[in-house]
Amino acid sequence: MQQLPAGVSEPPRMSPVVEPAAAPEPMSEDENEEVGHHEVIFKDLPTEEEKLQSEVLLKQIQFTVESEKKGEVRSKVLVRLEKLIRTWMAKLLRAKGYKNPDDHGGRLLTFGSYKLGVHFPGSDIDTLCIAPRDVDREDFFDSLVNIFLKHALVKELNPVRDAHVPVIKMNFFDIQIDLVFSALDLDKIPPSPPFNIGDDSSLRNLDDPSQRSINGTRVAEKLLRCVPSVDTFRLALRGVKLWAKNRGIYGNIFGFPGGVAWAILTANICQLYPSATPGGVVSHFFTHYRQAIKEDPNSPNQPIYLTKSLDVHNDIGKKSWDKKNHQFELLPVITPMPPYMNCCYNVGRSNLKILCQEFKRGESIIASNEGKGAAVDWRDLWAPTDFFLKYKIFLQIEVVAMDAPNFSSLSAFVESKLRHLVTCLETWYQYSELPDIAKTASLEIRLWPFLFKNSLPTERLHFTENSPSNGEYYAASTPTPPDEDHVEPCPVPENGITGYYFIGLDTCDPNVSEGNARQVVDFEGAVGQFYQQLLWSNKTDKMEVPNITLVKRRHVPDWVLSEYETQQLRKKEMKLALRQAASKKARRKSTQKPGSGLPHESSGSAEHSCEQLPHSDASPPETPMVA
Numbered sequence: 001m002q003q004l005p006a007g008v009s010e011p012p013r014m015s016p017v018v019e020p021a022a023a024p025e026p027m028s029e030d031e032n033e034e035v036g037h038h039e040v041i042f043k044d045l046p047t048e049e050e051k052l053q054s055e056v057l058l059k060q061i062q063f064t065v066e067s068e069k070k071g072e073v074r075s076k077v078l079v080r081l082e083k084l085i086r087t088w089m090a091k092l093l094r095a096k097g098y099k100n101p102d103d104h105g106g107r108l109l110t111f112g113s114y115k116l117g118v119h120f121p122g123s124d125i126d127t128l129c130i131a132p133r134d135v136d137r138e139d140f141f142d143s144l145v146n147i148f149l150k151h152a153l154v155k156e157l158n159p160v161r162d163a164h165v166p167v168i169k170m171n172f173f174d175i176q177i178d179l180v181f182s183a184l185d186l187d188k189i190p191p192s193p194p195f196n197i198g199d200d201s202s203l204r205n206l207d208d209p210s211q212r213s214i215n216g217t218r219v220a221e222k223l224l225r226c227v228p229s230v231d232t233f234r235l236a237l238r239g240v241k242l243w244a245k246n247r248g249i250y251g252n253i254f255g256f257p258g259g260v261a262w263a264i265l266t267a268n269i270c271q272l273y274p275s276a277t278p279g280g281v282v283s284h285f286f287t288h289y290r291q292a293i294k295e296d297p298n299s300p301n302q303p304i305y306l307t308k309s310l311d312v313h314n315d316i317g318k319k320s321w322d323k324k325n326h327q328f329e330l331l332p333v334i335t336p337m338p339p340y341m342n343c344c345y346n347v348g349r350s351n352l353k354i355l356c357q358e359f360k361r362g363e364s365i366i367a368s369n370e371g372k373g374a375a376v377d378w379r380d381l382w383a384p385t386d387f388f389l390k391y392k393i394f395l396q397i398e399v400v401a402m403d404a405p406n407f408s409s410l411s412a413f414v415e416s417k418l419r420h421l422v423t424c425l426e427t428w429y430q431y432s433e434l435p436d437i438a439k440t441a442s443l444e445i446r447l448w449p450f451l452f453k454n455s456l457p458t459e460r461l462h463f464t465e466n467s468p469s470n471g472e473y474y475a476a477s478t479p480t481p482p483d484e485d486h487v488e489p490c491p492v493p494e495n496g497i498t499g500y501y502f503i504g505l506d507t508c509d510p511n512v513s514e515g516n517a518r519q520v521v522d523f524e525g526a527v528g529q530f531y532q533q534l535l536w537s538n539k540t541d542k543m544e545v546p547n548i549t550l551v552k553r554r555h556v557p558d559w560v561l562s563e564y565e566t567q568q569l570r571k572k573e574m575k576l577a578l579r580q581a582a583s584k585k586a587r588r589k590s591t592q593k594p595g596s597g598l599p600h601e602s603s604g605s606a607e608h609s610c611e612q613l614p615h616s617d618a619s620p621p622e623t624p625m626v627a
Contacts, residue, residue, distance in 0.1 A: 040271070040272060040273075040274055041272045041273060042272075042273050042275070042276070043274060043275055044275060045275055046275060046276060046277045046280055048373075049371070049373045050276075050277050050279060050280045051277055052373045052374040052376075053277075053279040053280075053283075053369070053372075053373065053374070053376045053378075054235075054277035054278050054279035054280065055374070056279070056374060056376050056377075056378060057235070057239060057278055057279040057282065057378050058235060058278065060377075060378050060379055061235070061238050061239050061242060061378075064120050064121070064238050064241075064242055065121075065238075066119065066120070066121045067121075070121065073173075073175070074114075074125065074175060076173075077125075077172060077173045077175045077177075078108065078110070078125070078127070080172075080173065081108060081127070081172060081177065081179075082107070082108035084147070084151075085106060085108055085129055085144070086102075086105075086106050088143065088144050088147055089101070089104075089106035089131060089135060090102050090106075092135060092139055092143060093132075093134065093135070096134055098134075103188060104132050104187065104188040104189065105131075105132065105188050105189030105190070105191075106129070106130070106131050106132075106135070106189060107129075107130050107189055107192075108127055108128070108129055109127065109128045109130065109197065109217045110125060110126060110127055110128070110217070110220075111126045111127075111128060111216035111217040111219070111220040112125075112126030112178075112216065112220065112259055112260075113126075113241075113259050114126060115217065115220040115221070116220055116223065116224065116234065116237070116263060117234050118234050118237045118238050118241060118263075120241070123176075124175070124176035124177060124178055125175060125176070125177055125178070126178050126180075126216060127177060127178065127179050127180070128179075128180050128181070128182065128213060128214065128216060128217050129179060129180070129181045129182075130181075130182050130183075130184055130189060130197070130214070131181070131182075131183045131184070131189070132183065132184065132186050132187055132188050132189060133183055133184065133185050133186060133187070134183075135183050136183055137161075137166065137181055137183070137209070137210075140168075140181040141159050141161050141166070141168070144168075145157070145159050145168065148168070148170060153172065153173050153174075154170050154171070154172055155170070155171040155404070156169070156170060156171045156404055156405060156408045157169075157170045157405060157408075158170065158405070158408045158409050158412055160412065163416070164209075164212065165180055165209065165212045165213055165216075166180065166181065166209055166213070167179065167180050168180075169408070169412065180213040180216065181210075181213060182206065182210040182211075182213040182214040183210065184202055184206070184214075185204050185205040185206065197214065197217055197218055197221070198218050198221050198222060198337070200338060202214065202218075203338075203339075208319070211319070211339060212341075215335065215337060215339070215341070216260075218337040219260060219335045219336060219337050222306075222336045222337045223263055223264070223267055223306070223336060226267050226271070226306040226307070226336055227267050227270040227271065228270060228271070228274040228275075229270065229274070232270060232276065232277065232278050232281060233266060233267060233270050233281075235278035236266055236269070236270070236278045236279075236281035236282050236285070237262065237263055237266045239278070239282045239378065239381070239382075240262050240265070240266050240282065240285060241259070241262055242382045243362065243381050243382040244256075244257070244262055245382075246382040246383065246384045246385070247358050247382070247384070247385050248385050248387060248446075248448055248449055248450070249351070249354060249355055249358055249449075250262070250449060251449040252343065252344075252346055253346075253415055253416055253418075253419070254346075254351075254415075254418060254419060254447055254449035255346045255347055255348050255351045255418075255419035255422060255447065256346075256347065256351055256355070256449060257331075257333065257343070257344050257347065257355075258343065260335065260343045261333045261343045261344050264304065264305075264306060264333050264334075264335070264336070264343065265285070265289065265304065265333060266281065266285060267306055268304055268306060269281050269284050269285045269288060271306065272284070272288065279376075279378075282366075282378070282381075283366045283369075285362075286359055286362035286363045286365075286366050287363055287366060289359045290359045290360055290362070290363040292304075293331065293352075293355065293356060293359060294356065295349075295352050295353045295355075295356040297330060297349055297352075300327060300328065300329070300330065300332075301330065301331055301332065302332075303321075303323060303332040303333075303334050303342075304332065304333045304334065305333075305334035305336065305340070306336040307336050310322065310334065310340050312338040312339065312340065319339040320338055320339040320340045320341075321334055321339075321340040321341055321342050326342060329342055329344075329345060330344075330347055330348070330349065330352050331344040331347045331352060331355075332344065346419055348419065348422060348423055348426065349426055350422055350426055350444075350445040350446070350447075351419075351422070351447075354446060362381055365380050365381050366381075368380075387446065387448050387502075387504055388502075388553065388556065388560075388561055388565050388569075389565060389568055389569065389572075390504065390506075391446070391504030391505060391506055391553065392506075392552060392553050393504075393505050393506070393550065393551070393552055393553070394502045394503060394504055394505065394550075394551050394552075394553065394556065395421075395425070395502070395503040395505060395523070395527075395548060395549075395550060395551075396500055396501075396502055396548070396549050396550075396551045396556070397414065397418070397421075397500065397501040397502075397503075397546055397547075397548050398498065398499070398500055398546060398547040398548075398549070399411045399414050399451075399498070399499040399500070399501070399544075399546050400495075400496055400497070400498050400499075400543075400544040400547075401496055401497055401542055401543045401544065402496040402497075402542040402543075403496070403497070403542060404497065406540055406542040406543050407453075407496070407497040407499065407543075409538065409543075410539070410543045410546075411451055411499050413534075413536055413538075414501070414534065414546050415451065415501070417530070417533050417534060418447060418501060418503075419447070420530060420533055421447075421503070421526075421527075421530045421548075422445055422447050422503065424526040424527070424529050424530045425443060425445050425503070425505075425523070425526050426443070426445060427526070443505060443506070443507060444504075444505070444506040444507070445503060445504070445505060446503065446504040447501070447502075447503045447504075448501070448502045448503070448504065450501075451499045451500070451501060452499060452500045452501075452502075452557075452559075452560045453497060453498070453499045454497065454498045454499070454557070454559065496542075496544075500557065500560060502556070502560075523550060527548050530548070531548075534546055553569070
């Protein structure tokens with residue numbers, strides 16, 4: 001196996017069968033300076049039952065651990081990528097007049113789930129390219145991108161210059177890579193050690209995009225220093241991530257907590273319960289946040305952070321999070337390295353409500369597992385949601401492009417805007433021209449954080465290699481990784497690549513005190529407002545304008561639904577048909593005049609009814625209208 005380059009950190013290996021970790025000893029208060037500001041809730045050693053439950057947890061999340069062979073492939077890919085970047089940087093510096101450009105360095109570091117050692121099979125690798133000051137971001141997005149364009153093993157290249165964190169997304173040697181860039185205020189990048197990217201001096205004279213880029217690695221390194229037991233943290237975080245992904249509440253870009261936020265929330269529990277086993281941490285995770293995180297927008301949640309304070313140096317203090325200037329943020333989860341930032345800034349009202357519902361559901365499952373010991377089954381926690389079963393009406397966002405590179409760019413752009421569509425829907429009545437008496441409906445809105453593509457119908461997330469015994473779980477967890485020995489390109493359909501995002505919609509019963517107003521929701525104004533945000537200067541002729549339609553569940557493409565969902569919907573249709581037949585038979589019987597067999601007229605005034613959307617069986621309109 002090739003030697004990893006300097007700066008590329010390899011996550012600790014986990015064998016194909018993970019042995020249960022020994023329960024950690026209680027930690028003294030002075031043992032770890034990095035452990036945070038709050039008082040420890042519980043220090044006692046774990047019970048035998050907690051140890052047994054942790055052993056079961058380790059077995060049931062084992063399928064989320066990447067095999068050693070595939071881990072070696074990732075390491076080799078990182079070696080090749082850093083070699084390519086160092087070669088590019090040396091040529092660039094030589095052209096700028098450097099006599100010995102090889103001595104000025106250039107490093108590739110990792111962050112995110114790979115750096116933390118909790119990545120799932122097939123997941124991407126977040127990487128950071130750091131360079132000396134004379135290599136700038138324009139060089140990164142111009143000359144380096146040109147090299148990637150000509151590289152035979154680079155696919156799906158998508159440079160995003162204007163993102164909040166500028167990034168190059170690509171498939172490199174069949175591994176998904178997100179590559180960000182930061183040029184430090186140094187003549188050369190020294191070896192590590194003595195160079196420490198966690199030192200605040202590395203932020204000196206950096207602009208905001210560079211600070212945000214470099215902070216990914218700084219935060220990941222600090223996170224591992226903030227927990228009393230790294231092994232316990234990693235295993236517990238795997239369980240939390242699996243739950244969040246399967247329950248459809250994962251992804252910062254969609255307005256849910258992302259990987260960093262879930263890691264901070266898990267690390268916070270590790271600090272509060274320093275002696276807990278991995279299973280204990282997962283249990284406390286739900287019982288704690290069920291109480292600590294509220295959905296009331298009029299009562300902001302308290303900030304959750306891992307450090308002893310949020311004080312910073314004057315030179316970066318203006319950019320750092322503080323409670324006074326960010327008091328209206330719904331869920332402040334603060335990163336542990338300055339400049340401190342709220343990594344849940346994107347969480348809105350609808351998503352916060354969903355999170356609270358999921359914490360409540362998790363707490364209920366944890367309570368039902370008490371006293372079961374080794375008979376506990378953690379899989380109920382991360383059983384997939386009933387998204388396509390619960391909702392009967394959806395807002396379908398269709399993304400179409402003629403080839404893979406254009407589709408990747410377009411879908412990434414639309415994805416970055418979807419949470420704004422949710423915000424528009426939350427305040428739909430502001431854009432509606434309906435009379436006030438008709439604006440009585442309140443919406444339940446749920447964005448599903450996944451892109452369904454017709455070119456890859458098998459790219460359905462899978463829950464586990466072996467379904468639980470009740471057979472009622474369906475595929476929905478982590479992307480299926482490609483076969484490393486044999487990878488064939490997926491053919492592009494003749495009509496291009498089509499992808500769908502879905503937002504489930506439901507209405508709550510309105511309070512109609514008088515009149516004959518029916519429940520009406522007008523989406524047209526809200527969707528029209530959102531279309532204004534989809535104006536994009538980088539659109540090409542091979543990209544179509546995204547199409548947003550209101551569709552019933554039966555109009556959702558068949559290849560979107562899993563086998564389990566299809567089976568459950570068929571069962572529902574059969575039950576509905578039987579109920580309708582029985583109801584029809586009862587109505588016929590009730591309208592028969594005694595002894596005549598002829599129907600009689602019904603009497604009484606028509607009762608007011610509030611119609612749930614949709615109120616007709618017409619085919620889905622081309623644009624969202626009134627429901």
